[in-house]
Amino acid sequence: MIKKWYFYASLIVIITFLSLGFKPFSVETKPWFLTEKTDGSEYIYPSLEKDDYPKVNLNVPYTGNHLIGFKEAVAFKESQGKYRMVNSLGYMGKYQFGSKALRAIGVRDDKDFLKDPALQEKAFVALLSKNKWILRNEIRKYEGKVINGVEITESGILAAAHLGGAGSVKNFFRNGGNRHFRDAFGTSLRSYMRDFAGYDLSFIEADKNAAIND
Numbered sequence: 001m002i003k004k005w006y007f008y009a010s011l012i013v014i015i016t017f018l019s020l021g022f023k024p025f026s027v028e029t030k031p032w033f034l035t036e037k038t039d040g041s042e043y044i045y046p047s048l049e050k051d052d053y054p055k056v057n058l059n060v061p062y063t064g065n066h067l068i069g070f071k072e073a074v075a076f077k078e079s080q081g082k083y084r085m086v087n088s089l090g091y092m093g094k095y096q097f098g099s100k101a102l103r104a105i106g107v108r109d110d111k112d113f114l115k116d117p118a119l120q121e122k123a124f125v126a127l128l129s130k131n132k133w134i135l136r137n138e139i140r141k142y143e144g145k146v147i148n149g150v151e152i153t154e155s156g157i158l159a160a161a162h163l164g165g166a167g168s169v170k171n172f173f174r175n176g177g178n179r180h181f182r183d184a185f186g187t188s189l190r191s192y193m194r195d196f197a198g199y200d201l202s203f204i205e206a207d208k209n210a211a212i213n214d
Contacts, residue, residue: 065198065200066200066203067125067199067200067203067204069199070155070159070196070199070201073199074124074159074162075095077195078094078095078096079094079096082094083114083120086114092110092113092114093113093114093120093123094120094124095120095123095162097113097123097127101127101165104127104130105123105127105130105210105211105212106126106212107119107212119212122212123212126210126211127210128158128162128201128204129204129205129206129210130207130208130209130210131158131162131166132154132204132205132206133208133210134166134208135157135158135161135170138157139154141173142157142173143157147176148176148177148178148190150177150197152193152197153193153198154201154202155196155199155201156195156196156197157169158204159193159195159196160172160189160193160196162192163187168189169189172189
């Protein structure tokens with residue numbers, strides 16, 4: 001009788017021990033990677049919805065060969081549309097701005113600029129306005145003409161100014177299109193004038209003092 005009691009008691013202890021070994025328990029887990037909180041705006045653009053884009057006080061049609069088409073075409077060429085892109089020369093953002101160009105339109109903090117998609121969109125429009133004023137005489141004089149095999153349009157001129165600066169565009173026309181300016185990666189003004197021709201940017205106002213007003 002005593003042996004049976006010991007046997008059953010031992011069996012109960014063993015079963016209890018084994019059952020405890022398989023009992024689930026909660027473990028507090030923490031992510032193994034760091035995440036950065038954002039406002040989600042970097043996932044908005046490019047968008048077919050007009051309301052997704054920042055308001056710049058312009059009555060701009062967001063279709064076809066108008067401003068939105070021009071912006072997205074330039075952005076794809078410059079950075080494949082990536083707001084946080086910084087290239088090997090330090091040009092930054094969706095439209096690959098240099099620090100000098102940013103200062104010219106009132107942007108002082110490069111880091112804040114890189115993290116702010118809406119600011120980048122406003123900066124692009126502001127620079128268009130400023131360059132349109134600087135190159136107003138060239139646009140009036142050469143638009144519609146063919147120079148060195150390229151039909152000159154307002155949008156092509158402004159795209160070339162974004163690539164190499166308004167001064168380089170002036171030199172291009174001053175030399176009859178024979179001065180072949182290229183950027184550090186070998187992209188020419190002439191190719192920008194050709195590739196970005198024919199967009200309607202008539203809604204962009206020429207403004208000598210165009211700047212970002214935060």
